[in-house]
Amino acid sequence: MKRVGRRVVRWLRSGSPPWWVIGIALFAWITLNVASALERAWLQRLFHGDIEIDEQLLTVPQMAPVVLGLCGIVFGVVRAIQNHPYSKADYRRWLRMTPWTSSQPLPLGPVALVPQDLVWVSLFGVMLWQLSGQWLAAPLVFLLSYQTTLAGLFLLTGAKRIGYTLAFVVASVLWGCLVSPPVMLALAILNDLLVRAGLARSLRQFPWDDIPEHEQLVVLQDGDAGNPEAFSSTKPKARALTDLGWPHYSLGPKSSLQWMSRVDGALVSLLIGFFTFVLCHIAKQVKHPVNSQANMATGDMSAVTLFLSYLMLASIAAELTESIHSPISWLGRIATRRLVIPAYDIRWLPTLSAAFVLAGMWLLRKALALPDDVFVAATTFGVTFCLLVFRPDRRKWRLTAPAMIAPSVFNKNGKKLVEL
Amino acid sequence: MIELRQVTQHYGVRPVLRDVNVRIEPGTVTAIVGPNGMGKTTLLAVMAGGLSPQFGEVLIGGKRRRSTVEDELAIRRRAVYLPDKPWLPADQTGREFLLNVGRLYDIAHERLFEHIERLLELFQLVKEGDWPIRGYSHGQKKKIALASVLITDCPLLLLDEPFGGGLDPAGIFALRHVLKRWVSRPDGQVVLTAPAPELVEELADRFIVLREGQVIADDGLDGLRLLTGCDGTLSEVLSRLIHPDTLASVERYFEETPP
Numbered sequence: 001m002k003r004v005g006r007r008v009v010r011w012l013r014s015g016s017p018p019w020w021v022i023g024i025a026l027f028a029w030i031t032l033n034v035a036s037a038l039e040r041a042w043l044q045r046l047f048h049g050d051i052e053i054d055e056q057l058l059t060v061p062q063m064a065p066v067v068l069g070l071c072g073i074v075f076g077v078v079r080a081i082q083n084h085p086y087s088k089a090d091y092r093r094w095l096r097m098t099p100w101t102s103s104q105p106l107p108l109g110p111v112a113l114v115p116q117d118l119v120w121v122s123l124f125g126v127m128l129w130q131l132s133g134q135w136l137a138a139p140l141v142f143l144l145s146y147q148t149t150l151a152g153l154f155l156l157t158g159a160k161r162i163g164y165t166l167a168f169v170v171a172s173v174l175w176g177c178l179v180s181p182p183v184m185l186a187l188a189i190l191n192d193l194l195v196r197a198g199l200a201r202s203l204r205q206f207p208w209d210d211i212p213e214h215e216q217l218v219v220l221q222d223g224d225a226g227n228p229e230a231f232s233s234t235k236p237k238a239r240a241l242t243d244l245g246w247p248h249y250s251l252g253p254k255s256s257l258q259w260m261s262r263v264d265g266a267l268v269s270l271l272i273g274f275f276t277f278v279l280c281h282i283a284k285q286v287k288h289p290v291n292s293q294a295n296m297a298t299g300d301m302s303a304v305t306l307f308l309s310y311l312m313l314a315s316i317a318a319e320l321t322e323s324i325h326s327p328i329s330w331l332g333r334i335a336t337r338r339l340v341i342p343a344y345d346i347r348w349l350p351t352l353s354a355a356f357v358l359a360g361m362w363l364l365r366k367a368l369a370l371p372d373d374v375f376v377a378a379t380t381f382g383v384t385f386c387l388l389v390f391r392p393d394r395r396k397w398r399l400t401a402p403a404m405i406a407p408s409v410f411n412k413n414g415k416k417l418v419e420l
Numbered sequence: 421m422i423e424l425r426q427v428t429q430h431y432g433v434r435p436v437l438r439d440v441n442v443r444i445e446p447g448t449v450t451a452i453v454g455p456n457g458m459g460k461t462t463l464l465a466v467m468a469g470g471l472s473p474q475f476g477e478v479l480i481g482g483k484r485r486r487s488t489v490e491d492e493l494a495i496r497r498r499a500v501y502l503p504d505k506p507w508l509p510a511d512q513t514g515r516e517f518l519l520n521v522g523r524l525y526d527i528a529h530e531r532l533f534e535h536i537e538r539l540l541e542l543f544q545l546v547k548e549g550d551w552p553i554r555g556y557s558h559g560q561k562k563k564i565a566l567a568s569v570l571i572t573d574c575p576l577l578l579l580d581e582p583f584g585g586g587l588d589p590a591g592i593f594a595l596r597h598v599l600k601r602w603v604s605r606p607d608g609q610v611v612l613t614a615p616a617p618e619l620v621e622e623l624a625d626r627f628i629v630l631r632e633g634q635v636i637a638d639d640g641l642d643g644l645r646l647l648t649g650c651d652g653t654l655s656e657v658l659s660r661l662i663h664p665d666t667l668a669s670v671e672r673y674f675e676e677t678p679p
Contacts, residue, residue, distance in 0.1 A: 244517075245517075250470075251469060251470060252496060328432070331432045335433040399489045399493065416509060416510055417507040420505055420507075
């Protein structure tokens with residue numbers, strides 16, 4: 001009996017999520033149960049035990065799907081990345097030095113779902129059912145977050161078409177969850193075929209160099225110092241050309257820095273817009289299950305606007321940390337009557353156009369008369385589209401824009417570099 | 421060949437370089453000299469592509485800087501720049517740094533390893549070559565920075581104050597000889613700045629003298645002597661050119677000092 005038990009534990013451990021994920025879920029479940037018992041006791045005491053407590057009055061069981069849902073999202077995300085070599089640089093580096101090929105199983109465990117996952121998701125479903133009387137959300141939340149994360153990984157690891165398809169399908173399934181959760185669960189399970197096809201394609205592209213070969217820096221091992229023969233391409237190459245300091249990186253003869261292509265930018269912004277629409281639609285429906293024409297809460301609308309504004313600020317901050325500065329100060333521009341230097345100032349086009357879109361959508365909000373969820377999604381799409389698509393060709397801009405090239409802010413203050 | 425046409429550079433309102441026209445032929449060591457704040461570093465940075473002039477253009481080997489991607493990359497393969505305050509990778513060893521710079525410039529591995537050994541020997545850094553750069557002294561950092569420029573094998577070296585930054589006499593001696601030999605190779609050319617004329621008097625074939633952002637003289641030492649009518653050292657010639665009143669001021673100071 002003991003031996004069987006040990007075998008079961010070993011089998012479960014070979015496909016288990018990290019202990020901290022299990023720990024968080026258990027902690028949340030126990031806390032919710034204790035809170036629920038306390039709430040019942042408090043209500044009984046309030047009414048002197050005279051009445052049957054209506055389940056609708058209890059707040060804890062209503063909170064349970066949200067709290068456990070968050071745990072399910074974490075579980076899905078972690079399950080997708082925990083064994084994927086792309087998400088662990090050390091693992092990837094080690095794996096590229098082994099004779100592993102994509103036709104073999106991954107040494108740290110599979111990325112694709114295995115029977116053990118069914119056990120863990122069932123356990124999660126039981127927890128949810130015990131607290132709120134529903135279990136369907138458990139596999140749905142897990143599968144959708146797992147598939148969304150993998151769609152993102154596919155985009156980064158050479159399986160773009162499947163990645164985009166999977167992401168759009170997941171968003172559609174999420175949208176349909178309000179209509180028919182069981183059908184959507186079936187679709188999410190069917191999606192696993194797409195996931196497996198994507199994984200096979202993505203792993204075939206291994207090792208997905210995030211830093212192109214010619215932009216990698218070599219690290220010498222002991223004994224390699226004066227020996228060109230000992231140096232080989234299998235040595236770890238962890239650091240990028242950007243770590244070469246000033247001015248060799250900024251003014252050196254290689255500059256292949258590429259930004260997301262315009263097609264990818266358009267597709268990603270479309271995806272973000274679609275996900276925003278689905279999430280806003282769900283939020284609206286959850287708050288107003290009867291009135292489909294109801295408006296979103298002002299707070300929700302403000303939160304989205306604030307988020308988009310932060311996105312634009314982040315875009316400006318990212319520009320400012322680059323090592324390419326204006327060739328002349330603002331005072332100098334005024335003095336020389338060259339307020340705009342088009343070839344340099346084109347860098348601000350994404351942020352400026354995004355700000356125009358955001359302001360324009362708000363000004364035209366009444367005239368457009370769009371439902372709130374559509375309005376928020378359209379604005380989010382517009383802003384992200386401007387930020388991702390209206391960028392100048394980075395390589396060309398870095399090499400030809402009239403600019404002042406200097407060490408970047410990070411290089412100046414970081415510990416990576418020392419000043420002479 | 422380097423050619424600057426009507427280069428004018430502002431950082432703010434005040435122009436740092438004004439209508440600079442210079443043509444530097446290969447096979448020469450050219451020193452840009454002048455008092456502090458007169459635009460030496462700016463002129464070199466403009467040549468190096470670190471600064472885009474507000475007006476005028478810079479041509480290197482017949483190609484205009486920052487005009488097209490292909491031309492700019494071609495220029496970068498031919499010209500290497502060392503600012504007076506470079507930022508060196510703290511956690512790489514000197515040897516790794518040189519190796520990585522060499523790879524950046526596509527130097528063949530065998531040649532690279534062999535050249536690194538010679539450079540480390542030249543600058544007396546053989547032992548220190550395997551230490552992380554963060555542990556280097558000020559002068560050793562200067563030496564490894566200079567070595568990183570020489571490892572590129574670029575024919576055109578643009579060096580901002582290469583003899584400063586705590587370089588010891590042995591380093592100065594070695595660098596002078598290397599630069600002299602550098603310009604004897606085909607297309608070899610060195611442009612450098614120097615705050616103190618004594619450091620470059622013997623080395624440079626040609627001097628570009630800047631005052632208030634303008635080129636006031638551009639010639640060899642003999643030409644400058646003719647121009648000023650002074651047979652003295654470069655320092656004295658420059659004093660006449662840049663501060664004609666300096667000698668008189670010195671004389672006046674001592675005349676007026678009570679015994």
